[in-house]
Amino acid sequence: MNLADCSSHSATARLLHFGSPGAIYLRRFVGSLHVGRCGSNPTHVKTLRLRSNPPKTLTVTAAMASEAEVAASAKIIDGKMVAKEIRDEITTEVSRMKDAIGVVPGLAVMLIGERKDSATYVRNKKKACESVGINSFEVRLPEDSAETEVLKFISDFNDDPAVHGILVQLPLPKHMNEQNILNAVSIEKDVDGFHPLNIGRLAMRGREPSFVPCTPKGCIELLHRYGFQIKGKKAVVIGRSNIVGMPAALLLQREDATVTIVHSRTQNPEQIVKEADIVISAVGQPDMVRGTWLKPGAVVIDVGINPVEVRRLPLVFFIFHDHILYDATCPRGYRLVGDVCYEEARKVVSAITPVPGGVGPMTIAMLLSNTLSSAKRIHNFQ
Numbered sequence: 001m002n003l004a005d006c007s008s009h010s011a012t013a014r015l016l017h018f019g020s021p022g023a024i025y026l027r028r029f030v031g032s033l034h035v036g037r038c039g040s041n042p043t044h045v046k047t048l049r050l051r052s053n054p055p056k057t058l059t060v061t062a063a064m065a066s067e068a069e070v071a072a073s074a075k076i077i078d079g080k081m082v083a084k085e086i087r088d089e090i091t092t093e094v095s096r097m098k099d100a101i102g103v104v105p106g107l108a109v110m111l112i113g114e115r116k117d118s119a120t121y122v123r124n125k126k127k128a129c130e131s132v133g134i135n136s137f138e139v140r141l142p143e144d145s146a147e148t149e150v151l152k153f154i155s156d157f158n159d160d161p162a163v164h165g166i167l168v169q170l171p172l173p174k175h176m177n178e179q180n181i182l183n184a185v186s187i188e189k190d191v192d193g194f195h196p197l198n199i200g201r202l203a204m205r206g207r208e209p210s211f212v213p214c215t216p217k218g219c220i221e222l223l224h225r226y227g228f229q230i231k232g233k234k235a236v237v238i239g240r241s242n243i244v245g246m247p248a249a250l251l252l253q254r255e256d257a258t259v260t261i262v263h264s265r266t267q268n269p270e271q272i273v274k275e276a277d278i279v280i281s282a283v284g285q286p287d288m289v290r291g292t293w294l295k296p297g298a299v300v301i302d303v304g305i306n307p308v309e310v311r312r313l314p315l316v317f318f319i320f321h322d323h324i325l326y327d328a329t330c331p332r333g334y335r336l337v338g339d340v341c342y343e344e345a346r347k348v349v350s351a352i353t354p355v356p357g358g359v360g361p362m363t364i365a366m367l368l369s370n371t372l373s374s375a376k377r378i379h380n381f382q
């Protein structure tokens with residue numbers, strides 16, 4: 001029995017209509033129950049054995065998945081580990097630059113509004129800067145701020161020599177015009193790579209953008225660092241957002257892959273994805289890409305970070321008709337899943353990124369890398 005049932009992606013959701021609220025049925029169960037820890041991925045799969053003997057006590061033991069089970073599954077592309085490697089490299093470079101020319105790279109981050117997820121990302125960006133020795137400057141504005149106020153801060157950061165990178169956390173409050181704001185960032189400090197001139201250059205042969213957007217850059221970096229060939233491969237990008245899908249497709253094309261974009265109006269997406277040697281998915285739909293969509297041996301980069309509600313009760317697991325009702329091990333009340341049904345995919349593909357711990361950490365590592373490159377370029381430091 002498996003926690004990751006991607007047909008409903010959340011066993012909880014499927015089961016809520018059974019029984020009356022508050023009525024909990026504990027079914028006797030003998031056998032193995034594979035459970036991904038909250039906030040983890042199946043590299044850390046634990047097997048919980050629930051024994052009905054002796055009948056009045058229910059014992060729970062945990063053991064690691066068998067070696068055969070692990071060997072049969074895909075390679076895990078560990079973004080957390082690669083991001084750490086990259087941060088270490090950046091730390092070395094930042095201190096080399098400081099020692100040689102006395103310049104410390106600086107990143108300005110703007111957060112407008114009170115979105116919790118955005119506040120977390122901004123806090124993590126600040127922490128990451130500290131960890132590698134990059135200076136960070138933070139501006140927080142209330143949700144109802146005027147666009148002109150944001151533009152004024154951007155203009156000041158554009159002129160500030162201590163600032164080498166500027167980013168405005170997205171999404172913006174609804175009343176703000178994203179285009180106006182992204183256009184206002186100097187292309188020389190556009191470490192998010194969202195300025196239309198940088199995107200335009202990314203799309204053109206023979207032109208070089210000053211910066212490449214962090215998440216797609218992180219995807220390609222993972223493929224490179226794990227030694228997966230891109231040139232000549234069939235790649236499918238699922239999703240066409242300005243932040244991820246579209247620039248990811250452009251980057252893969254620059255790497256000489258043959259690229260197809262699958263989006264919400266695509267007919268038969270499964271058939272198209274099934275042809276791909278490399279799949280980058282960035283749609284924000286939990287467990288949308290099923291194992292059957294994937295070509296055996298494909299490499300999958302899952303950009304989706306989708307919160308899925310997990311019901312909390314005092315016991316760790318409640319089981320009803322072979323389904324897990326509640327998982328009290330998730331203190332946040334939700335767990336994160338990708339766009340790709342991980343449990344199914346890992347049995348088919350040769351390598352896959354987990355969620356969390358895959359592309360997410362790479363986004364921030366690439367931001368640091370872009371900020372360092374910007375400082376080097378501005379100060380002509382090799």
Ligand SMILES: Nc1nc2c(c(=O)[nH]1)N[C@@H](CN(C=O)c1ccc(C(=O)N[C@@H](CCC(=O)O)C(=O)O)cc1)CN2
Nearest residue numbers: 121167168169170171192214305356357358360361363
């Ligand atoms: N100005 C920008 N806004 C946004 C960007 C961006 O690149 N520039 N990307 C996303 C959010 N984002 C960075 O800003 C981001 C998202 C996720 C992660 C990450 O490390 N995720 C972890 C899980 C985190 C958790 O537990 O909640 C993971 O996947 O392991 C980092 C950065 C939208 N806005």
